Amino acid sequence: MADTQRSTLGPLPFTPKAKTISFALMFIGAVGFAISLMTNAERAWHAYLVAYFYFFLLGIGGLFFAAIQHVSKAGWSVNVRRFCESFTAFLPVAALGAIGVALAGHHLYEWMDKAEVAKDPLLAHKAGYLNTPFFIIRLVVFFGGWLLFTKKMVGGSIMQDKNGDPAITVKTLPWAIGFLLFFAISFSLFSVDLLMSLMPHWFSTIFGIYTFAGLFQSTMATMILLILYCMRRGLLNGYVDENHMHDLGKFMFAFTVFWAYIAYSQYMLIWYANLPEETMFYLPRVTGPWTWVSVALLLFKFVVPFLALLSRRAKRNLNFLATIAILILIMQYVDLYWLVYPNLSSEKVIFGLPEITTWCGFAGVFMFTVGRFLSKYSIVPLKDPRIHESLHHHVVY
Amino acid sequence: MDIIDKVISKLRPKARQGMAGIWLDEHKFVEAAGKVRQSGYTKFDAISPFPLHGIDDAMGIPFSYIPWVTLTFGLTGFSFGTWFTWWASSQDWAINIGGKPMWSLPAFIPIMFECTILLAALSSVGALLWICNLPMIDPPVIDPDLTSHKFGLFVPEDDTGYDAAKLEQLFRQLGAVEVKKAEF
Numbered sequence: 001m002a003d004t005q006r007s008t009l010g011p012l013p014f015t016p017k018a019k020t021i022s023f024a025l026m027f028i029g030a031v032g033f034a035i036s037l038m039t040n041a042e043r044a045w046h047a048y049l050v051a052y053f054y055f056f057l058l059g060i061g062g063l064f065f066a067a068i069q070h071v072s073k074a075g076w077s078v079n080v081r082r083f084c085e086s087f088t089a090f091l092p093v094a095a096l097g098a099i100g101v102a103l104a105g106h107h108l109y110e111w112m113d114k115a116e117v118a119k120d121p122l123l124a125h126k127a128g129y130l131n132t133p134f135f136i137i138r139l140v141v142f143f144g145g146w147l148l149f150t151k152k153m154v155g156g157s158i159m160q161d162k163n164g165d166p167a168i169t170v171k172t173l174p175w176a177i178g179f180l181l182f183f184a185i186s187f188s189l190f191s192v193d194l195l196m197s198l199m200p201h202w203f204s205t206i207f208g209i210y211t212f213a214g215l216f217q218s219t220m221a222t223m224i225l226l227i228l229y230c231m232r233r234g235l236l237n238g239y240v241d242e243n244h245m246h247d248l249g250k251f252m253f254a255f256t257v258f259w260a261y262i263a264y265s266q267y268m269l270i271w272y273a274n275l276p277e278e279t280m281f282y283l284p285r286v287t288g289p290w291t292w293v294s295v296a297l298l299l300f301k302f303v304v305p306f307l308a309l310l311s312r313r314a315k316r317n318l319n320f321l322a323t324i325a326i327l328i329l330i331m332q333y334v335d336l337y338w339l340v341y342p343n344l345s346s347e348k349v350i351f352g353l354p355e356i357t358t359w360c361g362f363a364g365v366f367m368f369t370v371g372r373f374l375s376k377y378s379i380v381p382l383k384d385p386r387i388h389e390s391l392h393h394h395v396v397y
Numbered sequence: 398m399d400i401i402d403k404v405i406s407k408l409r410p411k412a413r414q415g416m417a418g419i420w421l422d423e424h425k426f427v428e429a430a431g432k433v434r435q436s437g438y439t440k441f442d443a444i445s446p447f448p449l450h451g452i453d454d455a456m457g458i459p460f461s462y463i464p465w466v467t468l469t470f471g472l473t474g475f476s477f478g479t480w481f482t483w484w485a486s487s488q489d490w491a492i493n494i495g496g497k498p499m500w501s502l503p504a505f506i507p508i509m510f511e512c513t514i515l516l517a518a519l520s521s522v523g524a525l526l527w528i529c530n531l532p533m534i535d536p537p538v539i540d541p542d543l544t545s546h547k548f549g550l551f552v553p554e555d556d557t558g559y560d561a562a563k564l565e566q567l568f569r570q571l572g573a574v575e576v577k578k579a580e581f
Contacts, residue, residue: 268506396448397461
């Protein structure tokens with residue numbers, strides 16, 4: 001890497017234009033959500049859930065990626081770590097957003113409706129876990145834990161920017177290990193609570209891993225796009241180059257394969273056993289108009305990105321990498337939409353302004369929180385003791 | 398015994414004569430490899446106890462063709478798995494399992510996947526062995542320390558413009574601590 005033309009590092013300025021865009025998106029989202037809430041509350045909350053979960057995954061995904069870098073004591077990723085840490089700025093908002101999910105109540109979850117539970121022996125049997133107070137307790141515990149780990153890990157990383165104390169790197173390690181253990185349980189249960197319990201009769205033990213695969217894939221795609229934006233503006237000259245992007249591209253590729261592997265594992269076992277209480281999830285999705293959404297998922301969330309990212313050259317061609325990242329981010333929305341919407345309407349694929357505006361609203365909030373975070377702190381953790389490995393990162397294969 | 402001797406003689410590399418230089422510093426060594434390449438030598442080899450960043454570029458080694466072998470054999474394995482499951486379960490020995498169609502893709506994707514991985518992985522390792530002339534018995538040793546802390550360049554006699562005296566001078570100029578006639 002050429003040491004001569006290194007950019008002077010600092011925060012990423014949050015331009016008035018970007019601020020305006022994020023506020024405009026929030027405004028569109030708020031208005032769109034309010035209107036759809038008045039016209040069709042059930043649909044509005046489903047749109048809310050998909051958009052909320054989409055950006056929640058990016059927030060917690062950023063923390064997860066930072067944690068695995070700490071646990072594996074990775075050197076190469078130091079120069080890009082601040083970007084995934086910036087996603088965690090969305091987590092406090094996500095905690096507030098969870099209140100919305102709880103407020104949606106029986107519009108989303110039939111097990112929150114006492115009359116439904118009384119009629120249905122299966123729901124009554126599951127009420128020990130699926131009941132509103134315990135649901136809220138779980139949300140509080142999960143978000144409490146995630147915010148604590150964010151404070152310890154991301155806060156430590158920012159503190160190191162100021163005082164340059166290498167001991168912080170050592171102290172962060174146990175927190176990162178603790179987070180991964182906590183994350184495995186909490187994220188899995190969170191997915192079960194928010195998405196799987198939309199269909200409370202159905203169960204799949206692999207469900208948390210399925211959402212996790214999408215989490216990793218979409219977090220990598222967002223990181224790649226954000227870093228490319230900074231690179232184009234010349235903010236990362238001499239710090240991040242195609243070697244780092246190649247490795248992020250490898251991660252995105254790997255978790256594209258992982259997603260297909262998990263999605264298929266879930267499908268194949270249910271298909272083989274052919275038990276009614278399990279196939280009830282796939283029946284509406286492989287019959288009628290939803291079939292096309294399922295086929296589109298298979299093609300554009302796995303086959304196309306897989307073939308496109310297979311070669312080394314594709315992962316080092318930054319424009320190409322960005323195109324695939326955008327495709328993956330679109331398909332990530334389709335994936336969550338596909339998990340949620342057949343419960344609302346199994347006969348018809350409904351998509352329109354309520355879904356788009358609500359997504360825009362959350363996108364605005366995400367953009368604002370991440371933008372504000374990056375405008376406050378240096379975009380590269382300059383005083384990390386492993387930064388030299390990242391400055392001289394060179395991917396031979 | 399006869400067969401074993403034959404195999405061993407096949408696996409024993411035919412040593413080439415040439416000049417070898419030994420370096421102690423890896424950075425000087427990578428630089429030297431680049432200079433030797435610039436002097437017009439193309440068949441020379443570099444021996445190092447660990448992988449060196451930038452040595453491929455310095456020596457002008459083109460990108461490996463192993464990925465193409467992997468892709469070709471991966472696709473072959475995929476096609477074979479697809480064909481074989483179709484032939485075995487719907488043509489040659491059709492058995493009705495759980496009322497499912499004879500050739501049910503979901504049931505056979507694992508087999509297609511495993512065939513893809515099996516052929517892709519084995520062919521990659523095979524291609525690597527082929528490229529590196531492995532396995533090899535009793536290879537000539539320039540200096541036993543090349544596996545611990547020394548770095549060696551070897552230029553064979555049949556390389557273009559081979560001249561032992563000039564090479565010795567070049568190696569010394571580039572910082573070699575030792576230059577000798579060797580076989581490799």
